[in-house]
Amino acid sequence: SQQGEEDPQALSIQEGENATMNCSYKTSINNLQWYRQNSGRGLVHLILIRSNEREKHSGRLRVTLDTSKKSSSLLITASRAADTASYFCATGRMDSSYKLIFGSGTRLLVRP
Amino acid sequence: DAGITQSPRHKVTETGTPVTLRCHQTENHRYMYWYRQDPGHGLRLIHYSYGVKDTDKGEVSDGYSVSRSKTEDFLLTLESATSSQTSVYFCAISTPLQGRENTEAFFGQGTRLTVV
Numbered sequence: 001s002q003q004g005e006e007d008p009q010a011l012s013i014q015e016g017e018n019a020t021m022n023c024s025y026k027t028s029i030n031n032l033q034w035y036r037q038n039s040g041r042g043l044v045h046l047i048l049i050r051s052n053e054r055e056k057h058s059g060r061l062r063v064t065l066d067t068s069k070k071s072s073s074l075l076i077t078a079s080r081a082a083d084t085a086s087y088f089c090a091t092g093r094m095d096s097s098y099k100l101i102f103g104s105g106t107r108l109l110v111r112p
Numbered sequence: 113d114a115g116i117t118q119s120p121r122h123k124v125t126e127t128g129t130p131v132t133l134r135c136h137q138t139e140n141h142r143y144m145y146w147y148r149q150d151p152g153h154g155l156r157l158i159h160y161s162y163g164v165k166d167t168d169k170g171e172v173s174d175g176y177s178v179s180r181s182k183t184e185d186f187l188l189t190l191e192s193a194t195s196s197q198t199s200v201y202f203c204a205i206s207t208p209l210q211g212r213e214n215t216e217a218f219f220g221q222g223t224r225l226t227v228v
Contacts, residue, residue, distance in 0.1 A: 006154075033216070033217075035217075040222075041221065041222070042202060042219035042220055042221045042222055043155070043202070043204075043217075043219045044219070045216040045217065045218070048215070048216060088154060088155065090217075092208075098143055098160075098162060098206075098208040099157060099160060099170065100145065100157070100204070100206070100217055101157060101171070102147070102154050102155035102156075102157075103154050104152065104153055104154035105154045
């Protein structure tokens with residue numbers, strides 16, 4: 001089964017609004033990463049948050065991590081039409097296997 | 113594009129035929145991964161490699177084998193392709209900090225495989 005599960009599966013918002021996506025996972029992790037995928041393209045790394053961090057910012061992105069609830073959220077502020085893409089969380093395992101396990105993703109549509 | 117190339121980019125093959133997909137990197141990353149992406153399933157890990165001739169299974173390894181004879185190349189082979197293996201396949205590379213944690217992974221552009 002997937003290590004990370006994103007919620008919601010799909011999200012449609014108006015340009016300028018904020019978009020929030022959530023990720024839940026099952027096992028202990030050393031970090032959690034968020035990736036973006038434009039249609040038909042490879043994934044691009046957005047941000048990494050370590051297990052001992054609670055919040056991290058990068059430009060219009062804000063990521064939180066709650067290890068007690070095994071969950072993370074990605075907030076995109078002041079969204080733009082160009083933010084339309086699928087967003088995936090990925091977890092790095094604590095078992096030193098360095099497997100990177102992805103969730104099923106959230107499809108974000110930002111309407112102009 | 114972080115020096116990662118997948119080939120072929122598109123392939124149509126018949127059920128029962130062998131298929132090999134190639135991932136080539138020029139960045140000397142230690143770890144290489146093969147994922148498949150299907151609607152509703154996100155990316156699922158097939159196999160990964162943590163060094164030359166060192167590979168391990170992922171979540172959905174049945175029906176797939178891999179080989180890594182040199183740092184730059186990671187091959188994914190479908191010994192006898194089935195329609196259920198129709199998918200988009202992505203290769204990724206990374207260099208985990210030794211004894212510490214995963215780092216950013218870089219992805220290829222994907223290979224769209226259709227098994228008819």
